[in-house]
Amino acid sequence: MQARRRYLLAGLAACLLLGLHLRPGRRRAAAPLRNALAAGPAAEEGAERPARGGAGPAGGRCRMETCFDFSRCRRHGFRVYVYPAGGRLSEPQRRVLRSLRGSRFYTPEPGRACLLVLPLERGARPRLARLPHWDGGRNHLLFSLHRDGPLGFEPGQALLAQPSLAAPRFRPRFDVSLPLVPRRLPQRGGARAGPFAAPRRYLLVFKGQRDPSGLGSETRAALHHLHNGRDLLLLTACQPGPGARCDRHPADYARYDSQELMHNSSFCLVPRGRRLGSFRFLEALQAACIPVLVSNGWELPFSEVIDWNKAAIIGDERLLLQIPSITRSIDHDKVLALRQQTQFLWETYFSSVEKIVLTTLEIIQDRIQAHVSRNHVMWNAQPGGLYALPQFSTSLADFPFYYFALGRSPAKEFTAVIQAVSLLLSQSQPIVKLILAVAKSKYCTQIVVLWNCEKPPPPRSRWPSVPVPLSVVEGEHKTMSSRFFPYELIRTDAVLSLDEDTILSTNEVDFAFTVWCSFPERIVGYPARSHYWDKSKGWWAYTSKWTNEYSMVLTGAAFYHRYYHYLYTFYLPASLHSMVDQIANCEDILMNFLVSAVTKLPPIKVTQKKQYKETMMQQGSKTSRWADPEHFAQRQACMNSFASWFGFMPLVHSQMRLDPVLFKDQVSILRKKYRDIERP
Secondary structure, three states: OHHHHHHHHHHHHHHHHHHHHOOHHHHHHHHHHHHHHHHOHHHHOOOOOOOHHHEOOOOOEOOHHHHOOOHHHHHHOOOEEEOOOOOOOOHHHHHHHHHHHHOOOEOOOHHHOOEEEEEOOOOOOOOHHHOOOOHHHOOEEEEOOOOOOOOOOOOOOOEEEEEOOEOOOOOOOOOEEEOOOOOOOOOOOOOOOOOOOOOOOEEEEEEEEEOOOOOOHHHHHOHHHOOOOOOEEEEEEEOOOOOOOOOOOOOOHHHOOHHHHHHOEEEEEEEOOOOOOOOHHHHHHHOOOEEEEEOOOEOOOOOOOOOHHHOOEEOOHHHHHHHHHHHHOOOHHHHHHHHHHHHHHHHHHHOOHHHHHHHHHHHHHHHHOHHHOOOHHHHHOOOOOOOOOOOOOOOHHHOHHHHHHHOOOOOOOEEEEEEEOOOOOOOOOHHHHHHHHHHOOOOEEEEEEEEOOOOOOOOHHHOOOOOOOEEEEEOHHHOHHHHHOOOOOOOOOEEEEEEOOOOOOHHHHHHHHHHHOOOOOOOEEOOEEEEEEEOOOOEEEEEOOOOOOEOEEOOOEEEEEOHHHHHHHHOOOHHHHHHHHHHOOOHHHHHHHHHHHHHOOOOEEEOOOHHHHHHHHHHHHOOOHHHOHHHHHHHHHHHHHHHHHHOOOOOOOEOOEEOOOOOOOOOOHHHOOOHHHOOO
16 A cells, blocks of 8 residues: 555656646747757857747738838739838949839839838948838838848838848748858859850869868868868868967968869868858859759758759768769769759849849749749749749749640741831732732731831721731830730740831741741741940940841741740839830840840741842832931941840841741742742
8 A cells, every 4th residue: 555655756756747747938048959950060059040020910920911011012013112211322232223123113102102112231230220111021022132140129010031041040931041142243144154065174173262160160161171182172271360379271272263263173071161042152153064962951042932952062060071972972973964054043133233133022022922823843943934924824834935845836827917107008019919928827826917007097997807816005105115025915926026027928927937936936037237335435335237147037027936025024114114105116126135134045037039038138229217327327326225225235146047948949839838938
């Protein structure tokens, strides 16, 4: 009996102790310890704790659902307001402001804004409470490309876009992790990646400083164990600090240039520096060198949308000595695929300040407009999320650059859109002959006459009778840009853009369309032009001379995908539209710039019959605007204005011209498929 009492008392005592250990306060106190253990070395080396100011109304960490007012975005769409700069700004911050205010999302009216952006200056502490629309940080974005590490103040319910964000304090699908950006990164455009030499001389390289007392010092100090002086070059030089001693630099440290090493290596080590992020990250991407990341706890840039496993090797600081064997085990085809992805990511999202800013805004827009957000493929495959606008469609099958990856071909039909600027006075005018020729094409499903004449269009009875629907539509504000407006009645993938005075036979239309079906992401057509760099004047020059190469196919007689109407209208800024409309010129050049920027490919020129070329030359010598010196000078100026906005010259030269089968052979004309192309 006494033994049973002793066992009972012992059991009660054990239950009491267990209850004290598992009480709610005790479990909350243990949570930071578990988080620190899960973070690994990042927590051990002093990674930042979650910001207390990121708490939502219920006390949890902020999410879009708890700390963002979506109703502000339903009224006026995704519009971005930028607070006026206070005091003196650094040049990096000025560049950020220029990109924000130059985006298509910008509004100068805070009442119409969905998102209010406050750029952060390095070392400055903003007075958030004095901001007129702060409201605890709701619908605010604190943005900085150069301010890494702890903020030094509570951000409240504001989103945070900042480099070197640590996983413990990063709020998923709320904050946006940015890369550390070097000051020499251009405002817009950006240099191409590469050169893409394969195979490269070295397997794995790194050259950089190490702080003997800072974060990441242990990792960088251990790199000499991996260095073999042959295909593994991992060189560090100690940078002395207060109370810290340095050993001597390695003998071969000065022999190698860091940039040269990265351009000649397949893999580039990216260890943490003073912070989790490193400038080496973007430098490796630009060099088409596969980043090998050893910075535990670092939230990678734009990790919400970018699949970094396709472009980088994500290592572990605790397993540093295994990295050489890991890189050696990756086969050649995988190395090639990883390097190609580094080029794509660099050029698409990181090669300029503007692209980093726009990518940040587009990610936030996708969260807010989740019903029309981009899918994973759009962000991680050519041409990237900045050119695949989900407001057009969320289906990959509706974009021309995904056709072949999906194994689909364009539908065998097109809509002809004819730009009309002259009155219809007789049935012998070129536009009537053009309508009749296009309507005979077996691929044509409808003809749209875009009426941009100042006087009202004539009644339907004045137009020719054709076997396909003929619609007359008055252009949007009757401007030059209206020819590329995404009119709802255009349902076919293919659009045949025509000027009213274009001379084409049915055979020419059919042949050009069959060629376009093989190149649906490009412009395919007849009149070609070219560009070149004029060294004497220091600008891009425009030429209409008949040469062996071209870089533009004018949209007076060309096929392209209807998505480019949407991209032209909603992607390009109002300033370019206004320029084109004011001078009533250059809209065809601008469309070529846009398509080449998206595809990084030249257009396709197809053969035109001799009669058409002679007629155009005769028009040029008499009444055509192509012979007007002022018209030509305007197009020359447009070239340079467009190149300035894009930040680079997107046009690509080509020497390819596609002719019909048996076009030049000594074969009877009756055996040829496109007979009228050869006839005079």
